[in-house]
Amino acid sequence: MTMDAEFYSRVAERFGGYFSDARSTDVFPDGRPDAVFDELATALGAPHARLLDVGCADGRSLLRISPAYGAVTGIDLSPSMLECAERYRAEADLPHVTFELCDAAHTKLPDGYADVVTSRRGPLIAREFERVLRPGGFVVYMGIGEQDARELKETFGRGQDFGSWNGRPLAEGIAQELSDAGFVVTRSQAFRFEEFYHSAGDLDTFLHQVPIVDNYDPAADMEAFDRYVAAVSVDQGIRLSRHWFIVQAQKPAAVESSSS
Numbered sequence: 001m002t003m004d005a006e007f008y009s010r011v012a013e014r015f016g017g018y019f020s021d022a023r024s025t026d027v028f029p030d031g032r033p034d035a036v037f038d039e040l041a042t043a044l045g046a047p048h049a050r051l052l053d054v055g056c057a058d059g060r061s062l063l064r065i066s067p068a069y070g071a072v073t074g075i076d077l078s079p080s081m082l083e084c085a086e087r088y089r090a091e092a093d094l095p096h097v098t099f100e101l102c103d104a105a106h107t108k109l110p111d112g113y114a115d116v117v118t119s120r121r122g123p124l125i126a127r128e129f130e131r132v133l134r135p136g137g138f139v140v141y142m143g144i145g146e147q148d149a150r151e152l153k154e155t156f157g158r159g160q161d162f163g164s165w166n167g168r169p170l171a172e173g174i175a176q177e178l179s180d181a182g183f184v185v186t187r188s189q190a191f192r193f194e195e196f197y198h199s200a201g202d203l204d205t206f207l208h209q210v211p212i213v214d215n216y217d218p219a220a221d222m223e224a225f226d227r228y229v230a231a232v233s234v235d236q237g238i239r240l241s242r243h244w245f246i247v248q249a250q251k252p253a254a255v256e257s258s259s260s
Protein backbone atom coordinates (compact mmCIF):
# COMPACT_ATOMS: atom_id res chain seq x y z
CA MET A 1 0.00 0.00 0.00
CA THR A 2 1.17 3.56 -0.68
CA MET A 3 1.49 6.01 2.25
CA ASP A 4 -1.60 7.77 0.93
CA ALA A 5 -3.64 4.54 0.98
CA GLU A 6 -2.31 3.71 4.47
CA PHE A 7 -3.48 7.11 5.69
CA TYR A 8 -6.96 6.59 4.21
CA SER A 9 -7.18 3.06 5.62
CA ARG A 10 -6.52 4.49 9.09
CA VAL A 11 -9.27 7.08 8.44
CA ALA A 12 -11.72 4.34 7.37
CA GLU A 13 -10.92 2.22 10.44
CA ARG A 14 -11.26 5.18 12.81
CA PHE A 15 -14.37 6.83 11.33
CA GLY A 16 -16.14 3.98 9.49
CA GLY A 17 -15.54 5.70 6.15
CA TYR A 18 -14.13 8.85 4.59
CA PHE A 19 -16.15 11.36 6.61
CA SER A 20 -15.81 12.08 10.34
CA ASP A 21 -18.40 13.56 12.67
CA ALA A 22 -16.46 16.84 13.05
CA ARG A 23 -19.13 19.53 13.30
CA SER A 24 -18.82 22.70 11.24
CA THR A 25 -21.06 25.36 9.72
CA ASP A 26 -20.00 25.91 6.12
CA VAL A 27 -20.54 29.01 3.99
CA PHE A 28 -20.35 28.65 0.19
CA PRO A 29 -20.37 32.02 -1.61
CA ASP A 30 -19.36 30.35 -4.92
CA GLY A 31 -21.74 27.39 -4.60
CA ARG A 32 -21.20 24.01 -2.96
CA PRO A 33 -18.46 22.23 -4.94
CA ASP A 34 -19.74 18.69 -4.23
CA ALA A 35 -23.22 19.68 -5.44
CA VAL A 36 -21.80 21.18 -8.65
CA PHE A 37 -19.69 18.05 -9.17
CA ASP A 38 -22.77 15.84 -8.68
CA GLU A 39 -24.73 17.93 -11.21
CA LEU A 40 -21.97 17.76 -13.83
CA ALA A 41 -21.42 14.02 -13.44
CA THR A 42 -25.15 13.29 -13.37
CA ALA A 43 -25.78 15.36 -16.52
CA LEU A 44 -23.20 13.23 -18.39
CA GLY A 45 -24.97 9.99 -17.39
CA ALA A 46 -27.29 7.84 -19.53
CA PRO A 47 -28.96 4.44 -19.02
CA HIS A 48 -26.22 2.58 -20.92
CA ALA A 49 -23.28 4.82 -19.98
CA ARG A 50 -20.28 3.44 -18.06
CA LEU A 51 -18.71 5.47 -15.26
CA LEU A 52 -15.27 4.90 -13.76
CA ASP A 53 -14.57 6.72 -10.48
CA VAL A 54 -10.96 6.76 -9.28
CA GLY A 55 -10.10 7.25 -5.61
CA CYS A 56 -13.69 6.44 -4.64
CA ALA A 57 -12.79 5.98 -0.95
CA ASP A 58 -15.90 4.83 0.96
CA GLY A 59 -18.02 5.25 -2.18
CA ARG A 60 -20.71 7.43 -0.65
CA SER A 61 -20.12 10.35 -3.03
CA LEU A 62 -20.09 7.95 -5.96
CA LEU A 63 -23.29 6.20 -4.89
CA ARG A 64 -25.13 9.55 -5.03
CA ILE A 65 -24.51 9.92 -8.78
CA SER A 66 -24.63 6.21 -9.69
CA PRO A 67 -28.36 6.03 -10.55
CA ALA A 68 -27.62 8.21 -13.63
CA TYR A 69 -25.42 5.43 -15.14
CA GLY A 70 -25.91 1.89 -16.43
CA ALA A 71 -22.65 0.50 -15.01
CA VAL A 72 -20.40 2.04 -12.37
CA THR A 73 -16.91 1.01 -11.22
CA GLY A 74 -15.23 2.62 -8.21
CA ILE A 75 -11.53 1.96 -7.64
CA ASP A 76 -9.26 2.76 -4.72
CA LEU A 77 -5.96 1.62 -3.20
CA SER A 78 -7.27 1.40 0.37
CA PRO A 79 -8.80 -2.01 1.25
CA SER A 80 -10.46 -0.58 4.38
CA MET A 81 -12.17 2.20 2.41
CA LEU A 82 -13.41 -0.39 -0.09
CA GLU A 83 -14.87 -2.54 2.71
CA CYS A 84 -16.89 0.51 3.80
CA ALA A 85 -17.86 1.19 0.17
CA GLU A 86 -19.19 -2.34 -0.24
CA ARG A 87 -21.28 -1.91 2.91
CA TYR A 88 -22.76 1.41 1.75
CA ARG A 89 -23.43 -0.07 -1.71
CA ALA A 90 -25.36 -2.97 -0.22
CA GLU A 91 -27.36 -0.59 1.99
CA ALA A 92 -28.20 1.57 -1.05
CA ASP A 93 -29.16 -1.56 -3.04
CA LEU A 94 -27.33 -0.51 -6.21
CA PRO A 95 -26.21 -3.79 -7.84
CA HIS A 96 -24.88 -2.05 -10.97
CA VAL A 97 -22.05 -0.52 -8.88
CA THR A 98 -18.83 -2.49 -8.26
CA PHE A 99 -15.75 -1.59 -6.24
CA GLU A 100 -12.23 -2.83 -6.93
CA LEU A 101 -8.84 -2.56 -5.28
CA CYS A 102 -6.90 -1.05 -8.16
CA ASP A 103 -4.32 1.64 -8.94
CA ALA A 104 -5.74 4.48 -11.05
CA ALA A 105 -2.49 4.46 -13.01
CA HIS A 106 -3.20 0.90 -14.28
CA THR A 107 -6.94 0.30 -14.34
CA LYS A 108 -6.69 -2.87 -16.49
CA LEU A 109 -9.92 -1.75 -18.20
CA PRO A 110 -10.01 -2.02 -22.00
CA ASP A 111 -9.25 0.99 -24.22
CA GLY A 112 -12.35 3.18 -24.69
CA TYR A 113 -14.28 1.33 -21.96
CA ALA A 114 -15.74 4.31 -20.07
CA ASP A 115 -18.04 7.13 -21.12
CA VAL A 116 -17.08 9.21 -18.10
CA VAL A 117 -14.18 9.16 -15.62
CA THR A 118 -14.58 11.03 -12.34
CA SER A 119 -12.01 11.80 -9.66
CA ARG A 120 -13.27 13.74 -6.67
CA ARG A 121 -10.23 14.83 -4.66
CA GLY A 122 -8.65 11.61 -5.94
CA PRO A 123 -5.70 11.02 -8.29
CA LEU A 124 -5.41 12.52 -11.77
CA ILE A 125 -3.65 10.21 -14.23
CA ALA A 126 -4.39 12.00 -17.49
CA ARG A 127 -2.84 9.44 -19.89
CA GLU A 128 -4.66 6.49 -18.30
CA PHE A 129 -7.96 8.42 -18.26
CA GLU A 130 -7.49 9.24 -21.95
CA ARG A 131 -6.84 5.58 -22.75
CA VAL A 132 -9.80 4.22 -20.84
CA LEU A 133 -12.32 6.79 -22.18
CA ARG A 134 -14.21 6.38 -25.43
CA PRO A 135 -13.76 9.17 -28.01
CA GLY A 136 -16.07 12.01 -26.96
CA GLY A 137 -16.01 10.85 -23.31
CA PHE A 138 -15.50 13.22 -20.39
CA VAL A 139 -13.33 13.48 -17.31
CA VAL A 140 -14.64 15.43 -14.32
CA TYR A 141 -11.97 16.20 -11.73
CA MET A 142 -12.22 17.97 -8.39
CA GLY A 143 -8.97 19.14 -6.81
CA ILE A 144 -7.69 21.09 -3.85
CA GLY A 145 -6.53 24.61 -4.71
CA GLU A 146 -3.28 26.29 -3.73
CA GLN A 147 -4.96 28.64 -1.22
CA ASP A 148 -6.66 25.80 0.67
CA ALA A 149 -6.23 26.06 4.46
CA ARG A 150 -3.27 28.37 3.86
CA GLU A 151 -3.37 30.10 7.25
CA LEU A 152 -3.50 26.72 9.02
CA LYS A 153 -0.52 25.41 7.04
CA GLU A 154 1.44 28.62 7.62
CA THR A 155 0.79 28.29 11.36
CA PHE A 156 1.92 24.63 11.40
CA GLY A 157 4.84 25.32 9.03
CA ARG A 158 3.87 22.35 6.86
CA GLY A 159 0.95 20.79 4.98
CA GLN A 160 -0.42 19.53 1.68
CA ASP A 161 1.23 21.44 -1.22
CA PHE A 162 2.90 23.70 1.34
CA GLY A 163 3.97 27.04 -0.17
CA SER A 164 2.11 26.46 -3.43
CA TRP A 165 0.11 29.66 -2.81
CA ASN A 166 2.98 31.65 -4.35
CA GLY A 167 3.20 29.53 -7.48
CA ARG A 168 1.17 28.67 -10.54
CA PRO A 169 -2.50 27.93 -9.74
CA LEU A 170 -2.88 24.17 -9.24
CA ALA A 171 -6.02 24.13 -11.46
CA GLU A 172 -3.90 25.47 -14.32
CA GLY A 173 -1.43 22.63 -13.87
CA ILE A 174 -4.25 20.06 -13.96
CA ALA A 175 -5.74 21.66 -17.10
CA GLN A 176 -2.28 21.56 -18.69
CA GLU A 177 -1.81 17.87 -17.84
CA LEU A 178 -5.18 17.07 -19.41
CA SER A 179 -4.39 19.13 -22.54
CA ASP A 180 -1.01 17.44 -22.86
CA ALA A 181 -2.78 14.06 -22.80
CA GLY A 182 -5.03 15.15 -25.69
CA PHE A 183 -8.12 16.42 -23.84
CA VAL A 184 -10.00 19.63 -24.56
CA VAL A 185 -10.71 21.47 -21.30
CA THR A 186 -14.40 22.45 -21.26
CA ARG A 187 -14.73 23.93 -17.77
CA SER A 188 -12.56 25.22 -14.93
CA GLN A 189 -14.30 26.59 -11.86
CA ALA A 190 -12.88 27.69 -8.51
CA PHE A 191 -14.66 27.51 -5.16
CA ARG A 192 -13.58 29.52 -2.14
CA PHE A 193 -15.55 28.75 1.00
CA GLU A 194 -15.36 28.89 4.78
CA GLU A 195 -15.81 26.17 7.36
CA PHE A 196 -16.49 27.23 10.96
CA TYR A 197 -15.71 24.39 13.38
CA HIS A 198 -17.96 24.31 16.41
CA SER A 199 -15.15 23.57 18.89
CA ALA A 200 -11.41 22.88 19.07
CA GLY A 201 -12.34 19.18 19.43
CA ASP A 202 -14.20 19.29 16.12
CA LEU A 203 -11.21 20.84 14.33
CA ASP A 204 -8.92 18.25 15.92
CA THR A 205 -11.18 15.44 14.66
CA PHE A 206 -11.20 16.96 11.18
CA LEU A 207 -7.38 17.14 11.07
CA HIS A 208 -7.29 13.37 11.72
CA GLN A 209 -9.66 12.80 8.77
CA VAL A 210 -7.74 14.69 6.07
CA PRO A 211 -4.07 14.93 5.04
CA ILE A 212 -4.09 18.77 5.10
CA VAL A 213 -1.37 18.75 7.78
CA ASP A 214 0.82 15.69 7.22
CA ASN A 215 1.43 13.46 10.25
CA TYR A 216 -0.85 15.58 12.43
CA ASP A 217 -0.09 14.78 16.06
CA PRO A 218 -2.24 16.53 18.71
CA ALA A 219 0.52 16.31 21.35
CA ALA A 220 3.47 17.38 19.22
CA ASP A 221 1.38 19.99 17.36
CA MET A 222 -0.40 21.41 20.41
CA GLU A 223 1.36 24.78 20.39
CA ALA A 224 0.61 25.43 16.67
CA PHE A 225 -2.95 24.14 17.04
CA ASP A 226 -3.70 26.46 19.98
CA ARG A 227 -2.10 29.42 18.19
CA TYR A 228 -4.25 28.77 15.11
CA VAL A 229 -7.47 28.43 17.13
CA ALA A 230 -6.73 31.69 18.99
CA ALA A 231 -6.04 33.54 15.73
CA VAL A 232 -9.13 32.46 13.75
CA SER A 233 -11.90 32.05 16.34
CA VAL A 234 -14.94 34.21 15.53
CA ASP A 235 -18.59 34.18 16.57
CA GLN A 236 -19.51 31.45 14.02
CA GLY A 237 -16.69 29.14 15.18
CA ILE A 238 -13.06 28.32 14.33
CA ARG A 239 -12.55 29.43 10.71
CA LEU A 240 -10.86 27.28 8.09
CA SER A 241 -10.67 28.88 4.62
CA ARG A 242 -11.00 26.38 1.80
CA HIS A 243 -10.17 26.50 -1.91
CA TRP A 244 -11.24 23.72 -4.25
CA PHE A 245 -11.70 23.58 -8.01
CA ILE A 246 -13.40 21.51 -10.69
CA VAL A 247 -11.91 20.89 -14.13
CA GLN A 248 -13.92 19.09 -16.80
CA ALA A 249 -12.38 17.96 -20.09
CA GLN A 250 -13.44 15.99 -23.16
CA LYS A 251 -11.55 13.44 -25.21
CA PRO A 252 -12.04 14.55 -28.80
CA ALA A 253 -14.46 12.42 -30.81
CA ALA A 254 -12.84 10.30 -33.51
CA VAL A 255 -12.56 12.19 -36.78
CA GLU A 256 -14.39 10.39 -39.62
CA SER A 257 -12.06 9.78 -42.54
CA SER A 258 -13.60 11.07 -45.77
CA SER A 259 -13.38 8.99 -48.94
CA SER A 260 -13.72 10.50 -52.39
Ligand SMILES: C[S@@+](CC[C@H](N)C(=O)[O-])C[C@H]1O[C@@H](n2cnc3c(N)ncnc32)[C@H](O)[C@@H]1O
Nearest residue numbers: 005008055056057061076077078103104120121
Ligand atom coordinates in the same frame (compact mmCIF):
# COMPACT_ATOMS: atom_id res chain seq x y z
C1 LIG B 1 -9.68 12.38 -0.69
S1 LIG B 1 -10.03 10.69 -0.90
C2 LIG B 1 -11.32 10.67 -2.10
C3 LIG B 1 -12.69 10.85 -1.58
C4 LIG B 1 -13.82 10.42 -2.48
N1 LIG B 1 -13.53 10.56 -3.89
C5 LIG B 1 -15.06 11.22 -2.12
O1 LIG B 1 -15.36 12.17 -2.84
O2 LIG B 1 -15.70 10.92 -1.14
C6 LIG B 1 -8.70 10.13 -1.95
C7 LIG B 1 -8.77 8.63 -2.22
O3 LIG B 1 -7.92 8.35 -3.35
C8 LIG B 1 -7.31 7.10 -3.13
N2 LIG B 1 -6.13 7.00 -4.02
C9 LIG B 1 -4.99 7.70 -3.95
N3 LIG B 1 -4.16 7.35 -4.96
C10 LIG B 1 -4.81 6.40 -5.69
C11 LIG B 1 -4.48 5.66 -6.86
N4 LIG B 1 -3.31 5.83 -7.48
N5 LIG B 1 -5.38 4.78 -7.33
C12 LIG B 1 -6.57 4.59 -6.71
N6 LIG B 1 -6.94 5.28 -5.58
C13 LIG B 1 -6.06 6.18 -5.09
C14 LIG B 1 -7.01 7.09 -1.63
O4 LIG B 1 -6.83 5.77 -1.14
C15 LIG B 1 -8.26 7.78 -1.07
O5 LIG B 1 -9.24 6.85 -0.67
